[in-house]
Amino acid sequence: MRLLPAMSALAAVMIVACGPSSPGAASPGANVVAKNLSASEGVVVTAGCTPTGPELCFNANDDNCNGVIDEGCGVGTGVLQFMIAWGDSPADVDLSVMDPNGARVTKSNRSTPSGLLLEKNCPDDGCHQQNVENVYFDGTEPVRGRYVVEVKLVDPRNAELPVKVHLSARVGSRTWAMDLALSPGQGQDKQGFSFEL
Numbered sequence: 001m002r003l004l005p006a007m008s009a010l011a012a013v014m015i016v017a018c019g020p021s022s023p024g025a026a027s028p029g030a031n032v033v034a035k036n037l038s039a040s041e042g043v044v045v046t047a048g049c050t051p052t053g054p055e056l057c058f059n060a061n062d063d064n065c066n067g068v069i070d071e072g073c074g075v076g077t078g079v080l081q082f083m084i085a086w087g088d089s090p091a092d093v094d095l096s097v098m099d100p101n102g103a104r105v106t107k108s109n110r111s112t113p114s115g116l117l118l119e120k121n122c123p124d125d126g127c128h129q130q131n132v133e134n135v136y137f138d139g140t141e142p143v144r145g146r147y148v149v150e151v152k153l154v155d156p157r158n159a160e161l162p163v164k165v166h167l168s169a170r171v172g173s174r175t176w177a178m179d180l181a182l183s184p185g186q187g188q189d190k191q192g193f194s195f196e197l
């Protein structure tokens with residue numbers, strides 16, 4: 001997808017001044033609900049959540065089903081959060097998210113004017129065989145429209161193939177999970193999903 005010049009102009013206009021959030025107001029993101037969720041062919045999206053015990057770190061999964069992915073593990077979260085984990089594989093995998101304005105958060109552009117932030121670029125950021133990348137929305141009211149979440153195998157670096165990547169998404173108070181299997185080659189090196197707010 002190309003970023004049209006007109007869209008970058010729009011992105012600039014969409015910088016909204018966010019007032020301080022008032023503690024004690026209705027729970028943030030109560031009105032943030034994903035619609036028309038659509039995943040890459042062959043990718044099964046698990047809606048909702050099955051509690052499997054206490055939250056575990058670095059697995060990009062909402063293990064305790066509290067609606068937050070890998071909380072307590074030093075990762076940022078917000079009413080939107082997208083996280084991938086691919087264990088100790090040496091492969092270089094990248095997470096990117098395009099917002100409704102067409103602005104994309106990636107390892108080379110770690111924030112968007114709409115408030116998306118990327119944390120970590122593994123395995124290069126010193127990930128100690130616990131590869132994760134995390135994108136979250138830092139604000140209270142995310143821009144409405146379609147978000148596109150893409151996971152790409154950039155370089156297998158002699159990894160075992162396919163590279164198995166767990167992707168979780170938090171939208172408002174709900175989480176979704178999906179397992180991806182990436183291999184080099186057109187059509188197999190990229191998977192993901194999109195949804196509307």
Ligand SMILES: [Ca+2]
Nearest residue numbers: 062064066068
């Ligand atoms: Ca959790």
Ligand SMILES: [Ca+2]
Nearest residue numbers: 056061063070
């Ligand atoms: Ca977890």
